[in-house]
Amino acid sequence: MMTTRMKALLLAASALSVTGTLAYAQDAQTQAELDALRARVEALESADSSPAEGDFRIGNTTLDVYGYVKADFFYDFDFDQGDTAFVNVIGEPSAATDGTFGATVRQSRIGLRTTTPSGIGDIGGQLELDLFGSGGTAELRIRHANITIGDQFLIGQYWTNFQPLDTYPTSVEFNGPVGIAFARVPQLRYTGQLGGNAQFAVSLEENVSGSNSDDPVLTASAEYNDGTYIARGAVLYGKANSGSVEVDQTGFTASASVRPWQGGLFQVNYVTGEALGPYLIGLGDAIVGGQANDVDGYTVEFRQDLSPKWNVGIAYGRENYDLPTSTGTLSFTELETIHVNAFYKATDNLTLSAEYIYGERNDAPTGRTFDGSRVQLAAQLNF
Known part of the structure; x- marks a missing residue:
C-alpha cells in the first residue's frame, strides 16, 4: 500500500x-x-512527523487518496452479458453463446477527498474516477465530483437523492440486482437533521440520460438510521421527453433494513413510478407509443457474517413495466435477477469474492421467457 508520504x-x-x-x-x-x-x-x-493515517496536508487542507484495484473473471453460460452482467441482453440472438469467458479491471477506481476548515464550516471536495468509459474500453470516467459545505450542502455530481444508498444490495459484479434506482447526477442538495438518528434531504438535480429532458428534477427524502434499523422514503418529480411527447416523471421509493441477530442483515427496497425506467438498473424506456411507461420494482437481500473473515449473501430483484422496451429483435416488460455470493477478507485490504448470477427476462410480444447464468470471481485491493 502506498504510504502517506508517497501519496503526498x-x-x-x-x-x-x-x-x-x-x-x-x-x-x-x-x-x-x-x-x-x-x-x-x-x-x-x-x-x-507524519499526518494521521491515510491523510496528509497542504496548508490547512487535509487530503485523502482512496480507491481500489479490482480484477474480475467471469463465465457466461447462455448469453454474453458483458462486463456488467447486463440482464437486458438475455434472449437476444446476437448475445447467444455456448460459453464465454471474460475478464476486466474496469471497475478499479481512484478518488481524492479534501477538507478545509472555514468560517462557514468545513469545506469538502471529492473527485472519484473509474475505468468504465464508453465503448467497452478502460477509459477514465467521472463517478463523483462535488463540493460539500458543512453537513448541509452538496454541490456537484453524486448519487441521486432518490437512490436508497444505505440499503443497496451487495454484489461482486458491478450492477447488482434489478429493481432499484441507480444513478449519479449533478445536483444541489440540502440535508437537515430531524433529531436523533433521523435526517431529511431535498435536491435539485439534472435528469438522467434516457429521460431526454432539459427540465430539472426535484427530489426529497427522509431516513432513520440507528445502526440496527434503517427506514427510508424518497420521492421524485421531473419530466421525460420522446420526440414531441412530454410526460410527467414521478417516483417513490421505500426501503428498510434490520440486523436481527449478530452478523445478520435483512433489507428490502421498493420503487414505483411513471416514466422512471432510465433511473432503474433495467433501463426500461420512459415513454412508449407516446405514453408514460409505469414501472414497479423491488429487491430483497439477506446477508450473514460467518466469521470475521467470511460473509455470504443472496439478493433477489424484479422489475415490471406496463409497456415493452425494445432491445433489438426482442422487447421486455419483466426482468428478474438472483445474486448468490461469498466474500473472504484475506487481509485488512485484500478481499476475494465469488458469485453466481441468474437472470431472466420475457419477450413481451410472444410471452416467451429467456434465462442466463454467470459465475464471477474477483480480487479487490483497497487503498
Missing part, C-alpha cells in the same frame, strides 16, 4: 509539473508562488 510526494510532484509548464508564461509574482509551493513540498519531505 506524488500529488505534489504532479502539481509542480503542471505549474512548471505554465511558468514560462508567468510573471515574477507567479514565479514567487511557484517557489512557495516548492518550499511546501520540501517541508513535507523533511517533516519529522
Whole structure:
C-alpha cells in the first residue's frame, strides 16, 4: 500500500509539473508562488512527523487518496452479458453463446477527498474516477465530483437523492440486482437533521440520460438510521421527453433494513413510478407509443457474517413495466435477477469474492421467457 508520504510526494510532484509548464508564461509574482509551493513540498519531505493515517496536508487542507484495484473473471453460460452482467441482453440472438469467458479491471477506481476548515464550516471536495468509459474500453470516467459545505450542502455530481444508498444490495459484479434506482447526477442538495438518528434531504438535480429532458428534477427524502434499523422514503418529480411527447416523471421509493441477530442483515427496497425506467438498473424506456411507461420494482437481500473473515449473501430483484422496451429483435416488460455470493477478507485490504448470477427476462410480444447464468470471481485491493 502506498504510504502517506508517497501519496503526498506524488500529488505534489504532479502539481509542480503542471505549474512548471505554465511558468514560462508567468510573471515574477507567479514565479514567487511557484517557489512557495516548492518550499511546501520540501517541508513535507523533511517533516519529522507524519499526518494521521491515510491523510496528509497542504496548508490547512487535509487530503485523502482512496480507491481500489479490482480484477474480475467471469463465465457466461447462455448469453454474453458483458462486463456488467447486463440482464437486458438475455434472449437476444446476437448475445447467444455456448460459453464465454471474460475478464476486466474496469471497475478499479481512484478518488481524492479534501477538507478545509472555514468560517462557514468545513469545506469538502471529492473527485472519484473509474475505468468504465464508453465503448467497452478502460477509459477514465467521472463517478463523483462535488463540493460539500458543512453537513448541509452538496454541490456537484453524486448519487441521486432518490437512490436508497444505505440499503443497496451487495454484489461482486458491478450492477447488482434489478429493481432499484441507480444513478449519479449533478445536483444541489440540502440535508437537515430531524433529531436523533433521523435526517431529511431535498435536491435539485439534472435528469438522467434516457429521460431526454432539459427540465430539472426535484427530489426529497427522509431516513432513520440507528445502526440496527434503517427506514427510508424518497420521492421524485421531473419530466421525460420522446420526440414531441412530454410526460410527467414521478417516483417513490421505500426501503428498510434490520440486523436481527449478530452478523445478520435483512433489507428490502421498493420503487414505483411513471416514466422512471432510465433511473432503474433495467433501463426500461420512459415513454412508449407516446405514453408514460409505469414501472414497479423491488429487491430483497439477506446477508450473514460467518466469521470475521467470511460473509455470504443472496439478493433477489424484479422489475415490471406496463409497456415493452425494445432491445433489438426482442422487447421486455419483466426482468428478474438472483445474486448468490461469498466474500473472504484475506487481509485488512485484500478481499476475494465469488458469485453466481441468474437472470431472466420475457419477450413481451410472444410471452416467451429467456434465462442466463454467470459465475464471477474477483480480487479487490483497497487503498
